[in-house]
Amino acid sequence: LLHCHQRNCHRQRPVASRRVVQKNGNGDSFYQPRVRGEDSFEEAPMYVAVMTYMGYGIVILFGYFRDFLRAVGLEKCHQAQEREEQKDFVPLYQDFENFYKRNLYMRVRDNWNRPICSLPGPVFDVMERVSDDYNWTFRLTGKTIENVINMGSYNYLGFAENNVDFLKTVAEETRQYGVGVCSTRQELGNLSIHEKLERLVAEFLGVESAMAFGMGFATNSMNIPALVGKGCLILSDELNHTSLILGARLSGATIRVFKHNNMQSLEKLLKEAICSGQPRTHRGWKKILIMVEGIYSMEGSLVRLPEILALKKKYKAYLYLDEAHSIGAVGPTGRGVTEHFGVDPNEVDVLMGTFTKSFGATGGYIAGKKELVDYLRSHSHSAVYATAMSPPVVEQIIRAIKCIMGVDGTTEGKQQIRQLSENTRYLRSRLKEMGFIIYGNQDSPVVPLLLYLPGKVGAFSRAMLKRKIGVVVVGFPATPIAEARARFCVSAAHTREMLDKVINYNTQHLTDLSYLLWYSFVFFLNC
Secondary structure, eight states, X not given: OXXXXXXXXXXXXXXXXXXXXXXXXXXXXXXXXXXXXOEEOOOOOHHHHHHHHHHHHHHHHHHHHHHHHHHTTSSOOOSOOOOGGGTTSOXXXXXXXXHHHHHTGGGSGGGSSOOBOSOOSSEEEEEEEEOSSTTSSOEEEEEEEEEEEEOSSOOTTSOOOOOTTTTHHHHHHHHHHOSOOOSBTTTTOOOHHHHHXXXXXXXXXXXXXXXXXXXXXXXXXXXXXXXXXXXXXXXXETTOOHHHHHHHHHHTOEEEEEOTTOHHHHHHHHHHHHHHOSTTXXXXXXXXXXXXXXXXXXXXOBOOHHHHHHHHHHTTOEEEEEOTTTTTTSSTTSOOHHHHTTOOGGGSSEEEEESSSTTSSOOEEEEEOHHHHHHHHHHOHHHHHSBOOOHHHXXXXXXXXXXXXXXXXXXXXXXXXXXXXXXXXXXXXXXXXXXXXXXXXXXXXXXXXXXXXXXXXXXXHHHHHHTTEEOEEEOTTTSOTTOEEEEEEOOTTOOXXXXXXXXXXXXXXXXXXXXXXHHHHHHHHHO
């Protein structure tokens, strides 16, 4: 149970900053010292917490009652079941383990996997669907909900676009290389455009070398086992992404979890690791790897990078930094949390990031020392066995990075970074002024708005869609059971009018207590 600890971070994070100007590997002084700001984790009022737990209690009671009705045949069971002739076999479907999915998730299932039928830019079109059996199945009505404001995609810099002028180079590379490679990089799939991308990524990050992969999730899950193994220790933040958790488990290394962004908890584990060594034998660990994220995607908080680097150096550990949500989205020139904190990227042993968010493409990268990247080219499962990246996707990433760096001859990239920062601070400040509980850092484009009550999770998403606003709602087990939330993702492509519309509808929907109670009551009746 890697991440079974409950979060204990309901407080204001202390401010951290760097006083010394750092330089990247090319000697450019774009890593300026910057104040970190505070991560806000405000506690909910007591009555909200009580109502939340009462709500889940009622759902569980109704769930057991409905399971009883299904067992005696008074209610039809729609989920997969064992065939009658296989009743004596070892169960293939764990009935009780699906209790939560059966009795709560099904009631709000219509809020996820909505079919999009247009470009997922700042606005998109949604295919309307309805359910005749309480969300067990859906059918399309043939109608389309048009121009829905997109507040859920990770399109931070607005590169998810179909502008013909911007995509000319992508079309040219498609005509030259085709769409698919149909081979691995080590066989016949290593194209010149792949090497061009890796050189550009290394230059952009200010490190010696970089390697690109076709899938962001696999960049973590398939490369971590190549870096650590049996006899190694991984110290993982309790809120790390599933891809990091899976990679840690596949590695065979010992895993210990420290409290989110808690330096005292991390240092305690480091001291124990150094003093006690491995269990039973007490031999020293082969490696100690600290794994953290730049921006935590469910909390909107920023890593405390300067303090973690200080502990890493003090205890001779390695640092693995996942910048999936932070690269391109934070820092004056979009170079992530290393730039945000004025830290030399070469101080981080393994820099990881994805192209699926700020760059409007797919895939991920690992960057750092040349020796590290050369080792991964021959030892990483993702490098050896996975098909090489599609050429038009590679060109899209190159186009986006060049735009951010300004080497395309325009200032479009700088304007997008500046616009994202302005939009992020505007949305966060307005929501806080209205009294909503918002998690995360003021510079994070991930803006979690706490909903708490299970009945409000589905009601909020449906009500916003009726007003042509698409949002992502998140609940247990992706979050603690009492901290269900809506997660807004801000984009540079959002206009001030779009954000004002979202804010105004949030106010109308969430500040009406009678509305809140009514939807909670309807939710419980449906249970």
